[in-house]
Amino acid sequence: MKYGVYISNFALQGDPNKFLELAVAAEDAKWDGFFMWDHNYAGKDELIADPWITLAAIAARTEKIRIGTTVTPLPRRRPEKVAREVTTLDILSKGQFVLGVGLGGSSENDYRKFGEDVNLKERAERLDESLAILEGLWSGRPLSFSGKHYKIDEVTFNPRPIQRPRVPIWCAGTWPIKAPFRRAARYDGVFPLSMSEDMSLEEYSDVVNYVKKHRESMKDYDVVIMGTTAGGPEKPSWIDESEALGCTWYVEVMMGDHFDKFLERIVEGPF
Template sequence: MVTEPSTPARAKRGLFLPPFDALADPRAVADLAVAAEQAGWDGVFVWDHMRYSPPVAALADPWICCAAIAARTERVLFGPMVTPLPRRRPHVVARQAASLDLLSGGRLVLGFGSGDDWLGEMSRFGDEADARVRGDMLDEGLDVVTGLLGGHLVEHLGRHYRAEDVRFLPAPERPVPIWIAARFGKPKPLRRAAGYDGVFVIGYPGPEGVVAVRDAIEAERGGTDGFEIVADIPADGDAAAWAAAGATWVLTRFGPYGLDPVAVRARIEAGP
């Protein structure tokens, strides 16, 4: 049964920045994050790609961008949105995440998904190209990451990953929020997301899709208290409609093509 959304609290507002071409420089991304913090935005999130379709030619590493944001800001949340965990070693990601969270004073959010290979982004580098296998790797990798970030002894001997009798310190002082990517209309990623802290849905048909996502999450969790439902909109999009539908975060998206740093900064400085 589809229910009508209750009157929501103000949705938090974030930026969704591709570190491409004119923004393929961690210093430039950090400068924009500082401007965002001053203008009242709540978060700054960066895309995670190894390559992208033309005319995009230059890319920066999202984790280095996150470190630059952490060092230059004091309030905004930040993180990769989203990292395809199957192409990264989960124990390395856990070490990076713990250090980033410490550097930022506890402001990191981790966005994870299985990734895709529509540009050969996996297969061109010898990473796993099969989507089903990547889904299995994501689930197993999440177990490793969350276990290691918890700071307790981890014993994981899985099909894809091993973490044998290890403990990672320092651990974050609070659990690092994890948002899981899901394409609209795909039930399995929503079920996966329901076990974590939020869902970042790709391909919403419109704000009305938020209601269906919320209902699906509620059915899995028994409620949505403390759970983030994240949507992204174009730079000229109407955030109010998405918030009214029940999105708890609305990210303003830029690019990915023809990024004009002057126009991006002007939109950021105009505030959420």
């Protein structure tokens, strides 16, 4: 099991300097990853940091810790721009970037507020096309693409990301809706959410088994679980139980304006 910090980008009053300090502390304390939410808007009173620029600062100040977005609503982004951003972040982080993707958690805040009334079917189509484009652009070979929503007239993107065969892609999905998990099985990891407040061990088991059925192998494949713990030497038993089911990452959820509390938990180290 690997251990990461999973922090809202509208935590800490959106102060990128505080996110940077926490990420550096996380690497020093032997956490394996530092992952940021990716929202543009969460209400008029929320102060929000841009995760991509913040992660660039983190990449420049760290050496080994995994960093990434969990998750980016890819259908509201231009795939060619994301391809460039991910490549740059992968190079800055010395090959430590992970791209988490999904449809977007809030139709209102992620789409309609900005004049994009995108239904779920169209979002899913855009997501799949965008992922195909990302892989093509990262290959360093000429890419032409003609889809329902995106078209590319032969381009070649260089430099390539450091990681091979591609920057790892983790796909989010809300269990028990199956389609996102079939998509996740085609890539490098799954970030499961639940219709209920928290995922149960039974649900994690169902997710792992479902993804297994749609892959040749689970080797080097990541399954992410999340939660909040008090820290200290005693690791909650459900984390080990999740690992036994096939989960590979535990991420500690951090929300709100509690910098000192977050820093204390991070400095303690995972377990």
